[in-house]
Amino acid sequence: MIKQLKKDWPFHVLLLPGIILTFIFSYLPMYGLIMAFQDYNPGLGFFKSPWVGFDNFRLIFSQPQFLNTIYNTLFISFFKLVFGTLSSVVFALLLNEISSNFTKRLFQTIVYVPNFISWVIMAGILYNILSADGIVNIMLEALHIHPVQFISSPSVFPWTVIISDVWKTFGFGTVVYLAAITSIDPQLYESAIIDGAGRWKQTLYITIPTIAPIIVLMTVLALGNILNAGFDQVYNLYSPVVYSKGDIIDTFVYRLGLQNGKYNIGTTVGIFKSVVSCILISLSLFVANKVANYKVF
């Protein structure tokens, strides 16, 4: 081992800044987590603030609003994941069928562009096109469909969030899958063509099975993030009328923090999220190992 270290020491030195940064910015601040078990007072500091045990957790979990936000978070996250993956894969497959390189790039760029628009601006755009007198409702009216309150109806709002997010982000996923598709060995296709497979059969029996591990992997890795349903987006779009179906954990905590300056409760929810996310990540890595034969360590 020492021999190897002697040989590899430059790599370890290269690693050092990363380790130091991670330690300073990710591990050191963790002592702040004790706020969750305190009635925190900056004047008394972490060591003298009175301990309150699990009171902060009890307060959070006794709020019907909080359980509701967990449900909303999972709901929105889950469907974002499902539709996001589906649309990316399908679009990547379609793009792959385009033979002209220029057209391919063009479409790829077009669907990729919304990624660069911030949610603040995007929300403004959505407000305008989805409002009662917006273009979407004008079109619906022309088709004799009753106008839909996309942003202010609690039952429609989560779907507005999900679909607008999928629309904004699926371009990025497409790039990933397209890259995976291009790395497929062309010999496979050639032998399939000799066996008489058309485009559809090739897709069905070669492309999809080969990129399946990546699809599974991406999905599984995304599971660790499922408690982040998109603060930027929801915060910029929602209003009191849709809190019941649109409020997610992050927006809930934000309102709590902003309006009442309750650091300890914010930290409490942060710990809750971290613990659940940690469990989910461990679980998803385990599944990734089983299903996609993928290992980190």
Place this chain on the structure above:
Amino acid sequence: MKRNIKRFVLFLLALAVSISSAACSKGGKTATTPSNSADSEVIQVGKPGKGSRESQPVPEGNWKQPYKTMVNITTVKGTGSDQVFEKGDSEANNPWIRAWKKDLGIEVTYLWIDEGGSQYDTKLNMAIASKTLPDVFKCNYIQFRQLMQAGLLQDVTDAYNKYTSQRIRDYEKTDPDTIKLTTVDGKIYGIPGYYYGIIDNPKDLWVRKDWYEAANKPPLKTVADFENLAKTFMKKHGGYGLGISNTLDELFMTGPMFKVYLGTPSGGSYFWYKDSTGRIKAGITHPEMKTALATWAKWYKDGIINPDFANTDSNKMNEDIVNGKTGMQPYYQWQGWLNGPNLVAAQNSNDAYMIPFPFPTVDGSQVLGQIGFPNGSVIVVNKDCKNPAAVMKLLSYTDYVMFDPNTVLTDEQFHGFTDGQREHTPGAFEIIDPTADMIQFEHVLAALKTGDTSKLYTSGMKKKYSDSINWIKNHNPSGLGAYLQQGFDGCAYDNSKKLIDAGNIIRTNMWGPPPVEFDKTVNTIDIALQGFTKIIMGKEPVSYYDKVISDWYANGGTIMEDAVNKQYGGK
């Protein structure tokens, strides 16, 4: 091929890790750093002083006497982003600093200055946590409570009584309860920063002047009058009747029309009234709230309230007003600055601005002006400060320059102290005269009527006067705000002053910051807003109100109500 995929996956993972670690650090930050609690009026403070404090008849403090050997005072401040200094000057070296040094023998140094002021509370929290506090600083009520608990503040009672001017001690009389909030066992631990006066508080119904005149200026005494005018506007000009946003802030301002007083939902604050039994209750629980909700639901159905109001944030609301979609808006006295210039420009007419009316009422009776607790900052002295007397001298001197009508300043001094918003550079030494805006309004209006400008002695008076003149004579839209606030009979301050002079005002009974027990609740206002919006939009009947209120009580309302009654003397 497999290796390729593996490599690719490794790359993806690296990407994912870097993204998620970035996300994590962001998430961790929001969770652990003290959040910026700029809206200090919604912040809790400990029990107000048990000992009572009545303003004491002590002689004028010895504040003018300069020190013979230089005294050093350290402080910190958050400043506005609009302060301008002469060449060579800065926040840390300007006419104020030099005057304090020359006239009082006190050298003021800043440990830090937060330019723009947005990070002040956060920085102060860090200073508290790391125990690097200056001699004197401004804090909010939650910080005051924490500092008291940690024993970091100095009892300044003696210094306050011996070394402040009579003027400052007289401010207590205009609002005797406020200084009690920072008085513990009869000892003063903090001096309120005060505010420009309750004249700022009552809201108005703003109505498009040109449309109103075209409708032959109908009376606006009753709710029926209001509805008729709204419908007239809708018929003639299209759009809807009343501009409101989805936070319900503006709609809640119309509460006094129905004799309910409601506070500001977006700030999370309630208005607390006393019912006939002497119990203090939140405005939303008032029996007349049902009347208000029923009427609002009717307005929504009739199209008086924007049918799309749930999609309307405050920007969109003001856009609609500027674009002439609606001619009425419940708003604060400074509406003229917000929508005045844009409206005039967009409609290309010098008559297309909104003028303030007192709210009409259901039965045509006198409306009451709603007054919330206005003080947000407390000036405190570090327990290690050697010279609390010097702090009191600085406070008195600054007040003397800014607000004392007997102060004689040279032109040079006057401009040095006040040009470019420099009246706000004293930071922790700035106490505002709580009668300032009332007096200012009287003087400005008198000067506008008579043309005699000799009695305009503060920078505020001179500025408001010249801005108003700029609108009246030159139709310069930048002067519209000042003109509509205090430039004519029937302006916003005129409406407020009439209410205050006649005693037609109602103050919140929570005259101070929310009790510490509010910590045991979580955003109760959400419950109310959700329920009320459903009723207004006709998705639930008015009777649903009872369920909303019982939910509200069950999820924190009871805790808050009990705490407010205990702390603010209800039953």
